[in-house]
Amino acid sequence: MFSTNLNGTFNLWAMDLPHLFPYRLTTINQNSSLIHIHQNQIVATFEKDGDENHQLHHLPKSGGTPIPFHEEESGSTCYHACFTDQEMYYSSNHENPLLNIYKTDLQTGHTSLIQQGKKVPIVVAAASSDGSYVFTETYSNTHATAFYQTGETKLPLVPDTKTTHTIKDVHMTKDVIYFTTNYGREFSYLASFNLSTYKFHPLFTLDKEEITSIQFHQQSNTIVMTSEKGVKDHLYVYDLSTGEGERLDTPCDVVKKIMVTKNGNLFVLGISADKTDTIFKRDTNGSWTQVTNTKVLGVPEGNMIKPEIVHYESHDGLEIEALLYKPKNGNGFTILWPHGGPQKAERMIYRPVIQYLVQSGYTFFAPNFRGSKCYGATFEKMVEQNWGDGPRHDCVAGMEWLIQEGLAEKGKIVAMGGSYGGYMSLLLAGRHPEYFCGIVDIFGISNLLTFLNNVPASWRTLMDQLVGNPETDYEKLVSDSPITYIDHMNSPMFIIHGENDPRVKTEESERIIEHLNQRGIDVNYLTFDDEGHGFSKKQNEMKAYREIRGFLDRITSNSSLPML
Numbered sequence: 196m197f198s199t200n201l202n203g204t205f206n207l208w209a210m211d212l213p214h215l216f217p218y219r220l221t222t223i224n225q226n227s228s229l230i231h232i233h234q235n236q237i238v239a240t241f242e243k244d245g246d247e248n249h250q251l252h253h254l255p256k257s258g259g260t261p262i263p264f265h266e267e268e269s270g271s272t273c274y275h276a277c278f279t280d281q282e283m284y285y286s287s288n289h290e291n292p293l294l295n296i297y298k299t300d301l302q303t304g305h306t307s308l309i310q311q312g313k314k315v316p317i318v319v320a321a322a323s324s325d326g327s328y329v330f331t332e333t334y335s336n337t338h339a340t341a342f343y344q345t346g347e348t349k350l351p352l353v354p355d356t357k358t359t360h361t362i363k364d365v366h367m368t369k370d371v372i373y374f375t376t377n378y379g380r381e382f383s384y385l386a387s388f389n390l391s392t393y394k395f396h397p398l399f400t401l402d403k404e405e406i407t408s409i410q411f412h413q414q415s416n417t418i419v420m421t422s423e424k425g426v427k428d429h430l431y432v433y434d435l436s437t438g439e440g441e442r443l444d445t446p447c448d449v450v451k452k453i454m455v456t457k458n459g460n461l462f463v464l465g466i467s468a469d470k471t472d473t474i475f476k477r478d479t480n481g482s483w484t485q486v487t488n489t490k491v492l493g494v495p496e497g498n499m500i501k502p503e504i505v506h507y508e509s510h511d512g513l514e515i516e517a518l519l520y521k522p523k524n525g526n527g528f529t530i531l532w533p534h535g536g537p538q539k540a541e542r543m544i545y546r547p548v549i550q551y552l553v554q555s556g557y558t559f560f561a562p563n564f565r566g567s568k569c570y571g572a573t574f575e576k577m578v579e580q581n582w583g584d585g586p587r588h589d590c591v592a593g594m595e596w597l598i599q600e601g602l603a604e605k606g607k608i609v610a611m612g613g614s615y616g617g618y619m620s621l622l623l624a625g626r627h628p629e630y631f632c633g634i635v636d637i638f639g640i641s642n643l644l645t646f647l648n649n650v651p652a653s654w655r656t657l658m659d660q661l662v663g664n665p666e667t668d669y670e671k672l673v674s675d676s677p678i679t680y681i682d683h684m685n686s687p688m689f690i691i692h693g694e695n696d697p698r699v700k701t702e703e704s705e706r707i708i709e710h711l712n713q714r715g716i717d718v719n720y721l722t723f724d725d726e727g728h729g730f731s732k733k734q735n736e737m738k739a740y741r742e743i744r745g746f747l748d749r750i751t752s753n754s755s756l757p758m759l
Contacts, residue, residue: 196220196237197464197474198227201489203733207239207258215486220258226731231278232256233301238283240273245727246695248272251285264299265289265306272653277322284309284322286330292652294318296330310344315656320365321372329365329372335660336538337361337576343372343388352388353378353395359572366411366418373398373418375406381571385409385420385433399433399440405569406431410455419461421450423569425516426504426542430463446475446483448543462486468518468543469499469550491550500553502543502561507596509565509589516570517541517562517593519602520549526556528632528751529603531623533564533590535614537578538661540567548740555744557609558602564589580663582615582643583622583675590623594630609747611635614699614728618677621707624688625680633750634688635743638696638728641703643672649700681710687717689746691739693726719746 196209201217204224208217223241228249231238235256240249251273252261263269271289278284283299293312296319299305310317315332320341322328327345329352334340341362343350352362352374360378372388384400399406404422411418418433420440428450430443447465451472454462461477474486491499502518509515518541530552534541541561553559563570564586566578577585597603608630610620617639624634640646647658647665663672673679688711692704704720711718721742723735730736 196230196232198230198239199472200226200731200733205731207237209258210486212486215488217487221254221261223261224732229273229276231276233278233283236301238276238278238301240276242727242731244695244725245693245729245731247697247727251276251283251287264304274316274653275318275320277319277328279322279324281324282322284319284328286318288653293656294653296328316653320362320374321367323367323369327367329367329374331362332356333657335579335657337572337579338660339363341365341374343390343393350393352376352386359576361572364408366409368411368413373409373411375409375420377405377572381573383407385418398438399431401431403571404429408450408453410453412455412459414457415459419453419455421453423542425569426518426540426563428465428542443477443481444483446477446485447473466544467501468545469501471545491545491547494550494554498554499545499550502559507593509592511588513565513589515562515564515589515593517560518543519561520553520559521602522553522556522558524556525558526751527604527607528556528747529558529560529597529608531590531594531608531610531620532559532561533586533610533612533616533619533623534561534567535612535616536568537564537566537582537586537615537619538568538575540569542569547736548743551740552744552747555747557747558597560593560597560603562590562593564593579661580668580671582618582662586619587622587626590619591627591630605630607632607751609633609635609750611637611743612639613637614639617699621677621684622675622680624684624686625677626683628683628685631686633686633747634684635691635746636688636704636707637691637739638693638699639677639690639703640699641676641707642678643676644669645706646699646703647672649702651697678706678710681707682714684711684716687746687750689719689721689743691721691743692723693728693730694722694724695727698728 205226207220210217225241227239229240237254242249251264254261268289274286276285286294288294294316296310298309318331320329331339331341338359339361340356341352362376365374375383377383383405385398387396404424406420406422408421409418416435420431422429427448430445431440433440448467450465452464459479463475466472471489476484476486502520505517505519540563610623612620617636620634690704692701
């Protein structure tokens with residue numbers, strides 16, 4: 196069972212193996228962030244037109260119309276849910292912006308409040324049928340600690356919760372809690388918390404790789420793990436009996452989700468730079484089978500362009516990893532793609548807009564500037580309260596490297612990105628206009644002060660660490676805001692925004708447009724009234740990419756490229 200926009204909009208779909216023909220379970224055309232099968236019913240979350248308010252619903256296993264568990268939670272968000280044999284534990288912000296933890300009896304539907312968030316957001320991470328559970332307290336993207344709650348007793352999973360660290364994935368057994376953490380180290384590793392002794396133990400560590408997700412397999416007493424190493428992922432299996440780990444071959448570049456069945460089969464939802472989301476199955480003898488077969492219409496298999504992994508030095512000697520897509524027939528123009536987040540990374544995943552534009556002749560360059568994840572805790576923290584300085588210089592150094600390598604020409608570069616990538620594109624346009632012939636801003640931030648004022652309430656306790664405080668860091672926030680440099684922006688601009696965006700309000704785009712129009716700068720604006728912070732509907736996504744392509748054609752004076 197999976198959520199997919201196979202027919203153009205998101206719905207739940209299923210396949211009854213070994214039959215590989217998918218059939219639809221819902222017709223509501225909304226994205227889901229969680230799916231769980233409990234006996235004869237499906238529990239799933241659904242948003243509405245990109246508003247990111249993922250509300251819990253249930254429906255029969257055979258499909259149908261999803262029914263909300265709690266009508267009063269409409270317009271709120273379920274951040275995570277986990278299940279025991281009869282109960283569902285979940286975190287929601289419908290009564291508290293710092294989130295509360297609730298417990299629902301899946302037979303009677305009775306729901307009770309079991310814990311309230313008081314200082315920072317709390318999210319349930321795992322639960323046991325004896326009533327105990329694990330929850331996290333999140334202080335920032337780089338500081339999230341976890342606690343074991345049993346009755347009135349609250350115990351930390353690591354010895355010192357004030358030391359900056361993260362705990363990302365948690366699994367409870369009868370005797371042990373297994374989890375991933377970077378406590379005391381640069382990269383996350385597998386650790387345990389013994390429920391008899393209440394002792395913390397590191398179990399399995401990799402060299403410069405982040406262990407990100409885990410799946411415990413009781414029958415073989417093993418844990419299957421995914422890891423991030425720069426732009427690619429790996430798979431490992433750790434034997435709890437011997438204390439030894441083994442790397443498995445991986446059928447894709449990036450692993451989005453893993454699931455181990457009772458009989459030992461491993462299912463992987465994976466993606467590659469040249470292949471869309473695909474489900475793979477690894478049986479107990481180690482053989483991989485492709486379960487789903489998704490294709491890109493109009494592009495023959497083998498014609499997708501895989502990027503090169505390149506490295507360059509920034510202005511201060513820091514090494515930056517980047518993905519470089521080279522077209523087969525280049526048109527002489529280069530697109531700089533700063534990723535979103537900013538504490539995310541551009542990885543080896545299929546992006547339709549990248550393949551579309553590279554196939555159309557554009558060189559595409561995606562740097563993982565300082566602040567990107569996958570390169571250790573120190574590297575990731577470098578963007579905190581430093582949105583507009585270090586990462587910007589890393590992007591400039593990347594453009595200079597491209598120019599020196601003969602892969603770009605100053606004045607023939609387009610900066611394009613979404614969210615933080617849109618923000619960085621705008622900032623570069625204002626602070627380094629000599630490099631660019633055009634800018635594409637997709638729901639980007641123009642003013643950090645107004646952005647901080649409008650972020651979702653559940654985020655506000657995290658913003659001081661990630662971005663800065665509007666009072667104590669006022670001058671820095673002004674200095675790092677693209678709007679401060681609006682008078683230096685001189686390139687044609689194309690701006691895209693979803694009207695339901697809960698993270699970056701449309702005023703961030705409209706402010707830039709108003710100023711550029713006053714100065715007579717060419718700016719196009721495309722909005723979608725049924726999208727939020729991204730694209731949930733294929734038709735909208737395709738329209739946006741066509742118009743991006745049309746904008747690029749105009750500014751590069753190249754009308755001989757093939758249409759989508």
